[in-house]
Amino acid sequence: MQRGIGIDTRLISADDVRELIPGLNTSDAVAAAYEPESGYSDAYLTVTAYANAAKRLGADIYQNTRVTEILFEGDDVKGVRTMDGEMHAPIVVNCAGAWAAQVGAMAGLTGDDKGEAVGKNILPIKSCRVQVAVLRRPPDMSPLHPVVVDFIHASYFRADAGNITIAGLVDPAEVDAVVDPDDYANHTDFEFAGDVAERLIKRWPELERGTSGEGYASLYAITPDWHPIIDEVPNGSGHFVCSGFSGHGFKLGPAVGLMTADMIIGKPDPMFDVSAFRLSRFAENAPVRGSYEYSILG
Numbered sequence: 001m002q003r004g005i006g007i008d009t010r011l012i013s014a015d016d017v018r019e020l021i022p023g024l025n026t027s028d029a030v031a032a033a034y035e036p037e038s039g040y041s042d043a044y045l046t047v048t049a050y051a052n053a054a055k056r057l058g059a060d061i062y063q064n065t066r067v068t069e070i071l072f073e074g075d076d077v078k079g080v081r082t083m084d085g086e087m088h089a090p091i092v093v094n095c096a097g098a099w100a101a102q103v104g105a106m107a108g109l110t111g112d113d114k115g116e117a118v119g120k121n122i123l124p125i126k127s128c129r130v131q132v133a134v135l136r137r138p139p140d141m142s143p144l145h146p147v148v149v150d151f152i153h154a155s156y157f158r159a160d161a162g163n164i165t166i167a168g169l170v171d172p173a174e175v176d177a178v179v180d181p182d183d184y185a186n187h188t189d190f191e192f193a194g195d196v197a198e199r200l201i202k203r204w205p206e207l208e209r210g211t212s213g214e215g216y217a218s219l220y221a222i223t224p225d226w227h228p229i230i231d232e233v234p235n236g237s238g239h240f241v242c243s244g245f246s247g248h249g250f251k252l253g254p255a256v257g258l259m260t261a262d263m264i265i266g267k268p269d270p271m272f273d274v275s276a277f278r279l280s281r282f283a284e285n286a287p288v289r290g291s292y293e294y295s296i297l298g
Contacts (some may be wrong), residue, residue, distance in 0.1 A: 100243035188215025225287035
């Protein structure tokens with residue numbers, strides 16, 4: 001499927017994997033998917049670049065300006081009230097991420113960051129704490145290595161500057177780590193760091209000679225099917241939701257930007273069909289499901 005849209009990806013053998021990462025244990029692996037042109041980027045710098053580009057095109061960006069109310073006149077959005085005063089606009093987009101349920105409540109979408117209930121007027125987005133461990137590889141190990149997602153040990157790891165490996169878990173239980181997005185521990189738990197280290201050492205035994213560094217924790221905005229909500233709610237109101245990306249929003253960003261813009265301006269022939277991400281899918285018991293076990297949407 002990926003090759004069909006021009007992505008350079010292929011199945012390789014366990015022996016091929018060991019050539020790519022010498023010392024990796026592949027005794028429990030049959031094959032791997034390899035995408036040589038894939039990688040990672042700095043999300044903070046990328047979003048900052050988008051923000052600077054938006055400013056050059058005339059956008060105003062207000063940081064540290066909390067929205068306290070979404071203003072309506074009847075069923076139509078009229079703007080927002082912030083801690084620094086009112087801003088009037090016929091369109092308001094809730095892209096508040098881990099705070100989306102709180103902001104949604106301002107538009108009459110009941111519920112909070114627990115996001116448990118699923119109904120017509122519920123915005124089921126949980127604010128969940130997700131942890132990342134940092135390990136320093138031994139000096140004699142390779143300064144870089146590919147990004148690895150290890151479904152056997154439900155973990156992932158990638159290289160970073162300074163002989164650092166960043167690692168975390170591929171764990172559906174993250175949905176249970178519901179926290180207050182304004183008050184949560186942003187450091188890695190000792191037990192988590194030990195768990196991740198054990199999984200990495202099973203895959204790459206040489207890492208046992210490494211040292212653990214300070215990790216960090218941040219927030220996912222998770223929906224019941226781990227896919228975003230992109231919809232106008234209520235229909236025709238000018239209030240849009242674009243949130244609940246469950247940890248994979250960055251890579252969906254370019255397509256979502258086009259999708260949301262087309263939806264807002266009512267483009268008659270949009271590039272993407274937004275219906276899969278409608279809020280009502282949860283009440284309809286029609287969650288987004290991939291076509292294979294590990295898929296996000298495919």
